[in-house]
Amino acid sequence: MADELLFGLYIFVLAAFVGYQVITRVPPLLHTPLMSGTNAISGISLVGSLVAAGAHYNTVSTVLGLIAVTCATINVVGGFMITDRMLKMFKRREGDPS
């Protein structure tokens, strides 16, 4: 179990560094779309809810899982669609991106 924890922590720390590095030079123009995009990615908790909803551990878990799947899907679908809509508008308005 200690191995598993250590492995998880490795992944966590390295991924956090990547997350920090990739967006360091984001221009102000893209602050809101990026916020919306990372919001969509945070809907990844859908993965956890899917297992809870589909596994039939017990009634309470299934009900909680169903609600969680619904909520997380709203986050994912809404997040990606709105980010795309936002970026589409950007393209039209600003002829040349700064």
Place this chain on the structure above:
Amino acid sequence: MRTFLIQVAYLAASVLFILGLRGLSSPETARRGNLLAAMGMLLAIVGTLFHKDIISYEWIIVGMVIGSAIGAAMAIFMPMTAMPERIALSHSFGGLAAALVGVSEYYRHAGELGAVKMTAIGFEVLLGALTFTGSLMAFGKLQGLITGVPVTYRFQNSSNISLLMISLGIIGYMIFVPSQHVLFYLMLVLGFLIGVLLVLPIGGADMPVVISLLNSYAGLAAAATGFVLSNNILIISGALDGASGFLLSVIMSKAMNRSFTNVVFGAFGSVAETAPQRRGRPPGG
């Protein structure tokens, strides 16, 4: 073999998330970046559907259909001017989902949780709960449902910090005595309460910074879920999201000429002063 394929799907999804985030931080590639991230999410979901514990799909389908309908409706009908509100609302759903998965896992294993899983569940539930109510508060303030003026009172920071300390204390205690159901649900309630109290003193103009910070919390909650379920994609995307959300809120408060610590820890400085000045600037100026 099945586990191997799931892991391959997760690995590909992680790469797509990273490429997507990088794409999103530059104007030329932003739209493609968003598409890549969406493809990553699709891969992660499809991979998870083959998880060995999932034995029936009816509730999954029901939840995903309802969720997609609401999410799509929100994306299509929400006016473009109400963007931060939309993000905040969508956030509250993500936070609630994380908290509920945590409660479900706790309910299932209550007595027999090891130290690592108990800690992870604790953080997942606490962060998920405070993201939920915090985002709802942010939504309410931006929408004008709650007053956008910062609400302050004496000992605000110290009482908030004590509440947080109590919650962390409960998690610490439960590592040794995981079967304390009452304490667990008390911590859930405290999480909800802390979310409300954290956003209460923050003015409307600073809200985007807070929303981005809540984004970071939602990411950390997802990462904690990953530790609970031993699921790498949750840990990776949670960490990506936690770090980028945090950095983005720091960058944003700098761009608005606001001190990040002030935004988070108190309603110093006049909010009304900064707001019109920001609106006057042309977009992308």
